[in-house]
Every structure is written in C-alpha cells, then in structure tokens.
Amino acid sequence: MSTAVDPAQTIRRGPLTLDPTELPPQRHFLGGEFVPGASGGELEIVDPCTEARIAAVPEGTAAEVDRAVTAARRAQPDWARLSPKDRASVLYRIAERVEQHAQTMARLESANTGKPPEVAEDDVLSGADTFRFMAGAVRASTAQAAAEYVEQHLSVLLREPLGVVGVVTPWNYPFLMAAWKIAPILAAGNTLVLKPSEQTPLSTLKFAELTADLLPPGALNVVTGLGPEVGGALAAHPDVDMIALTGSVRSGQSVARAAADSLKRVHLELGGKAPVLVFDDADLDATATALRTAGFWNSGQECGAACRVLVHESVAEEFTAKLVDAVRAIVVGEPAAAEVELGPVVSKAHYERVCGFLRRAEENGIRAAVGGGPLDGPGYFVAPTVLVDVPEGAECAQEEIFGPVVSVETFRTEEEAVRRANAVPYGLASSVWTESGRRAQQVAAALDFGTVWVNSHLVLANEVPWGGFKGSGYGRDLSIYALEDYSRTKHVMTNNGR
Structure with a gap:
C-alpha cells in the first residue's frame, strides 16, 4: 500500500530459542495419555515472528473426537460424584502446577503467537488464577432456599453437572481462553473434550502434559485439528451435552447450527x-x-x-x-528483544486480512496519523x-x-x-x-x-462476568455465572404431609 509508515516504527529483533524439552508431545491427548493421529495428516505450527516452522500436530478426525468423547463420558460420573471440596482441591493443585511452570508456558505462548513476555506471562498467571477462583467459587455456590412453597410440599433446588462439554478455543489467547473454559467446566463436575486453534495448540498440549497426573484419565481430552472436522464433530456429537466456543462470529454460527440437531446447549463468546x-x-x-x-x-x-x-x-x-x-x-518486535510491547499478528492469512482493511481505508480517504501498513519482514508485523x-x-x-x-x-x-x-x-x-x-x-x-x-x-x-450481547454471543465466562452456565438446575419436590 502507498501509505508511508513512520520510519521510527521498526522491528526489534531477538529470536526466541525454545529448548526442545519445553515442547509438549505433538499428539492428541485422549483418556489421560498422548496418542498419535490416526489420519497421518499434520498441521504445521509457525513462528509468526520469523515464519519458521516450530512443530507439527496431528490433523484430527471425527473418529478421534468420538474416542475422546467416549473417554470423557466414561470419566464423568466418578468426577461428578466428588464433593465440591475434593474437586476444588484438584483445581488448586492445577493452579500451583501452572505457576510452577509459568516461565515454560509463557515461552511456549510467545514462540507460538509472538506475544511479548509481559503479555504471555500475564496470560499464564491469569489462567492459573482462574483455576484458583473456580476452586473457591464451587465451594461457595448459593441457591434458592429449600422451603415449602406449596403447603406440605418441600422444594429443593439442585445444581447438577451437564455431563460432557465440547470446547473450541481461539488463537489469540490459547492458554488463557482454555483456562476460562476448563476451570469452571471441571469445577461444576463436567468432563470435556477441547479443540485448540490449529495455529496455536502448543500451550494447551503442554497444560495437558503438566496436569496429566492431577486429573483422572478422560476428564480432560485434547484433539488437535481443523474447525470444520474437529469442531464440527464436537458440535454435532450426540454424547456431547454442551458446546462452548470462543472465536469468530462465523465460527459461532457454524457451531450453533451443528448443535441444533441434538438441541445441546451452546455457549458463545464471539467478536x-x-x-x-x-x-x-x-x-x-x-x-x-x-x-x-x-x-x-x-x-x-x-x-x-x-x-x-x-x-x-x-x-x-x-x-x-x-x-x-x-x-x-x-516498541514493536520479537519476544526476546528488549522492551518490546507489541508483537506480530498471528499468521500470514490474518496479516493479509489486517493489511486489507488498512488498504481499503486509505482508498476511501481515511488517513493514518501514525502507522498505516505492514513493517518489513520476515514476520507478520503491522505498524x-x-x-x-x-x-x-x-x-x-x-x-x-x-x-x-x-x-x-x-x-x-x-x-x-x-x-x-x-x-x-x-x-x-x-x-x-x-x-x-x-x-x-x-x-x-x-x-x-x-x-x-x-x-x-x-x-x-475472575470475580466478574465476561460476555456480550447481539453478535458477540451469549453465555458468560469468569465469575459464578460461568459455573451456572456449565451446570443445570433440578427441582425436587417432596410431599411431606402426614
């Protein structure tokens, strides 16, 4: 585009080198263990700062979703039978485990997304706090008082788990958005199958690796793959009781349509x-x-x-x-460079999309007072x-x-x-x-x-809800409202007349 980008806006370079031992197993996580993909297909993971390959993960299939759902369904009754205190104890240990490995998690997030260290570290620690909050909240849930609302009939309101929840998370906050879903889903007594973004699955797989000994096999399952195949299979699966997605409006519409046939509940946090x-x-x-x-x-x-x-x-x-x-x-640059505040956008496709908006704005007489276009590569940097x-x-x-x-x-x-x-x-x-x-x-x-x-x-x-109206979806993340979203209300009325 012809808009001149301020020459002071340059990219500070400082490549982030990952130790191979920091990478998670590049496989699905099903029933408490990492397993290879059945299709043989792979999805390449790219560093958005350098455009170099970091890793590759399996391209999942509907059959692997079915296997994951079966594992989650098998694990759910025993997990739900645990007292809120016992489930909370597990969530506290998960929070501690994430904090113990916060630097590794943050480095993976930076390598996969280009996030500056301040942003990646905030994501990881905020995610840990989500588990800690939900651990406390599930032990302090409130409900309408048991009482005789009809003469000689005692009413008791119960909050029950939904069962198995399918989760689709986005690329912009890979670990944090996973934590926002995983923590209340588990706290409420559900089990889950999670599909991370195909572009940014590394921190989610690392989380599964770090917490594998803390959760019963099948409580958390991760299937990597593309949205239409894996996300679509989750949304349509008859044994999935709810589908929860954070993503684009188009993705939300697709998931809601697929969920309609089975009338499963839908939780959407969109644009x-x-x-x-x-x-x-x-x-x-x-x-x-x-x-x-x-x-x-x-x-x-x-x-x-x-x-x-x-x-x-x-x-x-x-x-x-x-x-x-x-x-x-x-200051724009790579995560390892000094004082960097802003990194690249996540992918080539998204880079081209953002630059397209800027180009059309210029064509329509809108002026960039600062910035206005891409910065010289490699990498997907926009001023x-x-x-x-x-x-x-x-x-x-x-x-x-x-x-x-x-x-x-x-x-x-x-x-x-x-x-x-x-x-x-x-x-x-x-x-x-x-x-x-x-x-x-x-x-x-x-x-x-x-x-x-x-x-x-x-x-x-974490104490206050997050969610929108209109095209931004429905349902709430964070706070006690998330626990309510991932549970159901049952009324038990007993005739106690004598």
Whole structure:
C-alpha cells in the first residue's frame, strides 16, 4: 500500500530459542495419555515472528473426537460424584502446577503467537488464577432456599453437572481462553473434550502434559485439528451435552447450527468492536495513555480492544494528537528483544486480512496519523496505527479488524455518541470517559454491551462476568455465572404431609 509508515516504527529483533524439552508431545491427548493421529495428516505450527516452522500436530478426525468423547463420558460420573471440596482441591493443585511452570508456558505462548513476555506471562498467571477462583467459587455456590412453597410440599433446588462439554478455543489467547473454559467446566463436575486453534495448540498440549497426573484419565481430552472436522464433530456429537466456543462470529454460527440437531446447549463468546466514548470533560492525557495499552495489547488481537474511539468534536484535535504521540512510542518486535510491547499478528492469512482493511481505508480517504501498513519482514508485523478522518459507517469503524488499529471519529452530542456506539452488530465491551458521574451512569445504562468501563478499559477480574450481547454471543465466562452456565438446575419436590 502507498501509505508511508513512520520510519521510527521498526522491528526489534531477538529470536526466541525454545529448548526442545519445553515442547509438549505433538499428539492428541485422549483418556489421560498422548496418542498419535490416526489420519497421518499434520498441521504445521509457525513462528509468526520469523515464519519458521516450530512443530507439527496431528490433523484430527471425527473418529478421534468420538474416542475422546467416549473417554470423557466414561470419566464423568466418578468426577461428578466428588464433593465440591475434593474437586476444588484438584483445581488448586492445577493452579500451583501452572505457576510452577509459568516461565515454560509463557515461552511456549510467545514462540507460538509472538506475544511479548509481559503479555504471555500475564496470560499464564491469569489462567492459573482462574483455576484458583473456580476452586473457591464451587465451594461457595448459593441457591434458592429449600422451603415449602406449596403447603406440605418441600422444594429443593439442585445444581447438577451437564455431563460432557465440547470446547473450541481461539488463537489469540490459547492458554488463557482454555483456562476460562476448563476451570469452571471441571469445577461444576463436567468432563470435556477441547479443540485448540490449529495455529496455536502448543500451550494447551503442554497444560495437558503438566496436569496429566492431577486429573483422572478422560476428564480432560485434547484433539488437535481443523474447525470444520474437529469442531464440527464436537458440535454435532450426540454424547456431547454442551458446546462452548470462543472465536469468530462465523465460527459461532457454524457451531450453533451443528448443535441444533441434538438441541445441546451452546455457549458463545464471539467478536467485538468496542467503542470508546471520550467526552469533552475527560482527562485527555489519562485517556490517551490508557488507550495506548487497551487498544494495542496483544497486537490488538483482543475482542474487547479499545479499537473505535468516538471523541467530542471540541477536544478531538487535542486528544488525537496525544493518542498519536502515545502510539508512536510503542516498541514493536520479537519476544526476546528488549522492551518490546507489541508483537506480530498471528499468521500470514490474518496479516493479509489486517493489511486489507488498512488498504481499503486509505482508498476511501481515511488517513493514518501514525502507522498505516505492514513493517518489513520476515514476520507478520503491522505498524501500530491510528486512523483519522473516519466518517460514520466506515468499514474500519464497523467491522472487527482484530489488529493493532484504532480508528477515531467525532461526535457532537451525547445522544449521537450513544447511537453511533450502539450501531454495530457486536455487543461485547465499551468504555465511557468523563468526569461527570451522572453522565457516566446514564451513558453506561444506554450502551448495549456486556461490559462498560468508566474511565478505564480492558480491566478484567475472575470475580466478574465476561460476555456480550447481539453478535458477540451469549453465555458468560469468569465469575459464578460461568459455573451456572456449565451446570443445570433440578427441582425436587417432596410431599411431606402426614
């Protein structure tokens, strides 16, 4: 593309060398052991920083999904019969095991995804905390009180496991998104079969290796492979009670269709296009600094990223200048290089997709105030970009780019800001930046998003739910709401009249 990328935006090089012993077995994990693929097909795993091959994993088949489901079904009754205390004890030990091997897990994540160390380490430790939280939460679950709601009839409400859950995880947070699913599924007494992204399976396989002695055989199964074959087989399998996916809208639609025939429950955490509403009384310095992180963390490959700024026209020029200065200072490079904050996007296909958005934006008169295109390879690096002169309804402000790109639009009134913020098919996350408490409350109530931050963005905690509305799916990750999603309610009523 013709847009000139700031010459100061160069790639710091420092190749990350993995010790071969850090790699997990490159096989399926079925019934508590690693087994070779039956088809003989392989999927190559590529380092997005260098485009070099790291490893290869089996290309799974429906037959291997069936074998995994059988193992999970066999293990589920005994796992479910354990008391919440005993299941919690296992989850605590899993959290400790992950923390003991956090450096290895983070290095694998960096090698497979190009994440800077700060991002990869945060993923691993946050994943460990997810297991620790769910261990505590399952022992403190609450329910409607047992009582006589009808005279001489005692009602008791029970929370039961669903059974076997099929899980499909994405490439942007391979281990963390796996932890968000595995922890509550196991805590609630279910067993599972997990398909990691074919591009980033290494940390999930390593997790299976590290925890194989902690879980009963079959409680956790991992089948590597492509979405249509492995994910589709999981979604359609008659012995899978629920399918849970974090991924694209297209993947969610495909899974939901496949699940419909068996009427299994579906849990979908899909895409986002998070609006950031910056009002004229906002602290512009604090906002620009926060968006430097919230817009570009994990190279913008984050469904809640602060990627779409709507700023009041009276402060737009001043704010944009501050944001551009902040973004221009982001250090781009390979994980092992010094002070790197932003790595590559995950794959060649995704690199070409992101660059396509930037090229079309330029063709439509939208200007890159900083960045605007790819950086010289090797690797799938895109310059951190701020797009300005963005008209209402522009593709770059409506569609999920999922890269290091933030667009800036202007608005005149609060009503206009809310209307335009809501005018996207997604409803995952958003933020409001203002010093007015009344405005913050009213605007947050009007925004059609599952999470609304005020004077903050992309701050998560295991205690609070994560999930969206509209095209962003349904169901909730994290918090006690995830435990509820992965269980079912049974009412037992006993006639106790004499």
